[in-house]
Amino acid sequence: MSPVFTTLDKPLNQTGGREQLSWLGRIDPRARILAALAFAITIVACDSFPVLIGGVLMALLLLVNSRLPARRTLKRMATMDSFILFILVLLPFTVPGEPMFTVMGLTASWEGLWQAVEIGLKANAVILALMALVGTMEPVTLGHALHGLKVPETLVHLLMFTVRYIDVLREEYLRLRQAMKARGFRPATSWHSYRSFGYLVGMMLVRSMERSERILGAMKCRGFTGRITLLDRHAYGARDAVFAAGIALLLVSLVIAEVSLGAV
Amino acid sequence: MHIVDGALSNPVVIGGAVLAVGGLAQGLRHLPMEKIPVAGMLSAAFFVASLIHVPIGPSSVHLVLNGLAGLVLGWAAFPALFVGLLLQAVFFGFGGLTVLGVNTVIIAGPAVLVGLALGRRIQTASLKGAAVWGAIGGALAIALTTLFVALALTLTGDEFIPAARLVFLAHIPVMAIEALLTGAAVYLAKQVKPELFDNIAGART
Numbered sequence: 001m002s003p004v005f006t007t008l009d010k011p012l013n014q015t016g017g018r019e020q021l022s023w024l025g026r027i028d029p030r031a032r033i034l035a036a037l038a039f040a041i042t043i044v045a046c047d048s049f050p051v052l053i054g055g056v057l058m059a060l061l062l063l064v065n066s067r068l069p070a071r072r073t074l075k076r077m078a079t080m081d082s083f084i085l086f087i088l089v090l091l092p093f094t095v096p097g098e099p100m101f102t103v104m105g106l107t108a109s110w111e112g113l114w115q116a117v118e119i120g121l122k123a124n125a126v127i128l129a130l131m132a133l134v135g136t137m138e139p140v141t142l143g144h145a146l147h148g149l150k151v152p153e154t155l156v157h158l159l160m161f162t163v164r165y166i167d168v169l170r171e172e173y174l175r176l177r178q179a180m181k182a183r184g185f186r187p188a189t190s191w192h193s194y195r196s197f198g199y200l201v202g203m204m205l206v207r208s209m210e211r212s213e214r215i216l217g218a219m220k221c222r223g224f225t226g227r228i229t230l231l232d233r234h235a236y237g238a239r240d241a242v243f244a245a246g247i248a249l250l251l252v253s254l255v256i257a258e259v260s261l262g263a264v
Numbered sequence: 265m266h267i268v269d270g271a272l273s274n275p276v277v278i279g280g281a282v283l284a285v286g287g288l289a290q291g292l293r294h295l296p297m298e299k300i301p302v303a304g305m306l307s308a309a310f311f312v313a314s315l316i317h318v319p320i321g322p323s324s325v326h327l328v329l330n331g332l333a334g335l336v337l338g339w340a341a342f343p344a345l346f347v348g349l350l351l352q353a354v355f356f357g358f359g360g361l362t363v364l365g366v367n368t369v370i371i372a373g374p375a376v377l378v379g380l381a382l383g384r385r386i387q388t389a390s391l392k393g394a395a396v397w398g399a400i401g402g403a404l405a406i407a408l409t410t411l412f413v414a415l416a417l418t419l420t421g422d423e424f425i426p427a428a429r430l431v432f433l434a435h436i437p438v439m440a441i442e443a444l445l446t447g448a449a450v451y452l453a454k455q456v457k458p459e460l461f462d463n464i465a466g467a468r469t
Contacts, residue, residue: 040361094423122270161304198448212305226297
């Protein structure tokens, strides 16, 4: 069974840590988080098509450099697109403007179509960049980096505990499902089926709570005093500064393009 | 239901972010370090539960269970569900980054409201009564979630009103399923481990 968060398979180094494959993966995680945030805000604020297409290209460039498996990442994106598809399909019919064509008495407008395309471009550019910049991190590194960015300690620890136990609980879930299957359970649209799923969820909550009690006991045994020390110390180097400057340059040029195109 | 980047107007995005920060601050105040293991574990449990797909006719829907999260976690549901949404956005590409605040309010807001409104009833009710209140909470949370989605879309612009209406109608079956599941989960958990509903965020309000 593969872990939930395998966005990128990385080889282990001699001490058992994960090695980063790409140069992007070796950039300071804090710089990558801030870059993703700056990218998202810039793209969402821009409106002209050339700039948005530039943003998508920039995100694709990051994706290639992150060495994420392109097919799987794009497939995930397509899943997200299918969620929003119906809102986008409705838009041409609900935005008033120059008529494009008429179906069953409903008129689709060009303005609506452009707005739908705009949303699609923005959403995909941001999510691609986010997965390429931040999604390649180990979830624990993400926690450390957020701590480095002054996110409240409690929230960081909550995040770390959550990532630590998602895989454990998923295995627990699969074991319970297997036990149900062994007893002849087949999911269907029925009262029995929903009740069984409900019991399954309830049992998972009960087991998680009991496990957390054992964990707290074990932590206290080892001298837990209400503070967890994070060991990772990130060093912000010259390479990170170059990366930050490069991203800033690209984003500023996008903004300049947006302003000059908007002025025409 | 995730909203994506670029769909909402700036005031809605900023408003959502401000509300989310407020909710997080309030949620974290109810979480001393001692409670982090149980909150993190339950947050992971709800994350895994959201990966479960249940059949509905020829199709299937994935669970949200934010009502149940609110009943178990109280105010702590806010940071716990935020963590789940953050991980989903970063590693699965669901949702977006600038809309993370809005999405958190949409999912975690109803959870906390249901927890505050019904948490005490679940504690004191009989087994069957708790299951019924649980079912009500499960349906209510999804109803509020779709209502919040509709509100975010409507505040953005009139052109989204049909989409908002569609979201609500499409989620009526989901409400029924979440109600049944939450009711059953509460029924089992209250029998096996009633402490689960003692509201891990504590009675410090």
